[in-house]
Amino acid sequence: MxxxxxxxxxxxxxxxxxxxxxxxxxxxxxxxxxxxxxxxxxxxxxxxxxxxxxxxxxxxxxxxxxxxxxxxxxxxxxxxxxxxxxxxxxxxxxxxxxxxxxxxxxxxxxxxxxxxxxxxxxxxxxxxxxxxxxxxxxxxxxxxxxxxxxxxxxxxxxxxxxxxxxxxxxxxxxxxxxxxxxxxxxxxxxxxxxxxxxxxxxxxxxxxxxxxxxxxxxxxxxxxxxxxxxxxxxxxxxxxxxxxxxxxxxxxxxxxxxSPAVWELAEEYLDIVQQHPCPLSCVRAHLFKLWHHTLQVHQQLREELARVKTLEGIAAVSRALKLRCQEDMLQQEEGARPKGDLPFFHWICQPCVRPGPKESTKESSGGRSKRALEEEEGGTDGLSKNKQKKQLRNPHKTFNPSLKPKYAKCDQCGNPKGNRCVFNLCRGCCKKRAFRETADCPGHGLLFKTKLEKSLTWKGTQPGLQEPPQTGPGAPGGFSEVVGSALA
Structure with a gap:
């Protein structure tokens, strides 16, 4: 054909x-x-x-x-x-x-x-x-x-x-x-x-x-x-x-x-998923979309939907949302109108209009960045909204920069220095200096001097390998051959 x-x-x-x-x-x-x-x-x-x-x-x-x-x-x-x-x-x-x-x-x-x-x-x-x-x-x-x-x-x-x-x-x-x-x-x-x-x-x-x-x-x-x-x-x-x-x-x-009730389509979709399984991430994403407006009202269930790890758990959250919506319907006063700009009440399927950029943002902020504005709005602890959300997920972690320990800086490059570095340098700068001066830095575990001495001692015990003792990184057959390859 x-x-x-x-x-x-x-x-x-x-x-x-x-x-x-x-x-x-x-x-x-x-x-x-x-x-x-x-x-x-x-x-x-x-x-x-x-x-x-x-x-x-x-x-x-x-x-x-x-x-x-x-x-x-x-x-x-x-x-x-x-x-x-x-x-x-x-x-x-x-x-x-x-x-x-x-x-x-x-x-x-x-x-x-x-x-x-x-x-x-x-x-x-x-x-x-x-x-x-x-x-x-x-x-x-x-x-x-x-x-x-x-x-x-x-x-x-x-x-x-x-x-x-x-x-x-x-x-x-x-x-x-x-x-x-x-x-x-x-x-x-x-x-x-x-x-x-x-x-x-x-x-x-x-x-x-x-x-x-x-x-x-x-x-x-x-x-x-x-x-x-x-x-x-x-x-x-x-x-x-x-x-x-x-x-x-x-x-x-x-x-x-x-524009049916959300739970009607949510339940139908979950029934189809039972027959034609798909990744849980897809199911969760669809439920977030379907229940979007309701999750703005019952935000604690939004956290539940994000946490559950099984299809049964997602279905349970969907049933809980259905019950909340039915309670809202019973409590709704006659003649009441949907809140905000929604054409229908939150339990009805309807488009979701995402907020666009505010035209006056630049003028009202005086040219300041979005992050700077978020930090001002972040509350008494000075955290941005994004960091506040992270803190809810990790309550024992410190997100406020003012509460974090201050690190001493490397004298050469400005990176945090090693706490026990004998040269007051970061590891990278310390490694270069210790090699150049054939020195040890126990704080960073760098033992160039010790390795050189061991190398010379070993050579002194081997017949036919004795040479006039020379020190320094350029000593022939000495330090540069032993540890030079490690720095290549």
């Missing part, structure tokens, strides 16, 4: 999917994908997999794909990060029998992607990307897709998308942010960029960014003309404030247009 391409691939293989769950590292595992599919998701991606590790490590393949598939989890696209055409194709060949397409990650903006030279940090290397997509398109039995970020310039973004299409990309997901827009500096995703790409290419396009409810999905499709909308963990945005929010991870029923 010939390989389907473009719109035929989207309509027949992917079933014309409009509601898509993004690839999320350690967050879009099988159990979460199945939960999302039960509540309106029509297409899911695996977490981003590292192509080079996937090729060389059989356990990595087994744990991240081969044991992470089931008949209900289709259609499915496997995403890889890679920067070498041969390695990318080798990994894709090992994965293609377990999925419906292979996606190349060209959108990850994180520092780990910069260090590994993949993701959004390849977007200027068009020759390399062309060769990767072209080779994969020729060798694979399933289509190749790409997930990209935009350039600041719309016309360059359009040319970028056209280049990928020409190389063999059969479906393009466009995250409407640049690689610099991440974390608290994310801002709003540009649907104008996405709309321009959709008009310029003849393959299906998915939009990513500014999606926090079903109405946003419909509005995005109408405004941009895309075939589908992807919801991730860091995409949705409140347009008025330009602050990044959380979509699918806080409400997996987003594509149903529902």
């Amino acid at each position: 010939p390989k389907l391409q473009g719109f035929e691939f989207w309509s027949r293989t992917l079933g014309g999917a409009r509601h898509v769950v993004a690839p999320m590292v350690d967050q879009s595992e099988l159990a979460w994908r199945l939960l999302s599919r039960r509540h309106g998701a029509q297409l899911c991606y695996t977490p981003m997999l590292h192509a080079q590790v996937f090729v060389r490590d059989a356990n990595y393949r087994k744990e991240n794909l081969y044991c992470e598939v089931c008949p209900e989890d289709r259609p499915l696209i496997v995403q890889f990060c890679a920067n070498d055409p041969e390695v990318f194709v080798q990994a894709a060949l090992l994965a293609q029998d377990y999925c419906d397409a292979i996606d190349l990650n060209l959108g990850c903006p994180q520092m780990i992607a910069k260090r590994g030279h993949y993701g959004a940090f390849l977007q200027e290397e068009w020759d390399l990307l062309q060769s990767m997509i072209l080779l994969a398109h020729e060798k694979l039995s399933v289509p190749v897709t790409c997930k990209i970020r935009v350039f600041p310039e719309i016309d360059k973004t359009v040319r970028y998308a056209q280049m990928l299409e020409k190389a063999g990309c059969q479906l393009l997901t466009v995250h409407g942010r640049t690689k610099e827009q991440k974390g608290p500096l994310s801002g709003a995703a540009s649907w104008e960029h996405i709309k321009a790409v959709r008009k310029a290419v003849s393959i299906p396009v998915f939009a990513n960014g500014n999606i926090q409810c079903l109405q946003d999905v419909e509005r995005c499709i109408q405004d941009t003309g895309v075939q589908g909308v992807m919801s991730a963990g860091d995409g949705p945005t409140r347009p008025a404030s330009l602050l990044p929010a959380e979509g699918n991870l806080h409400n997996p029923a987003l594509f149903e247009g529902r």
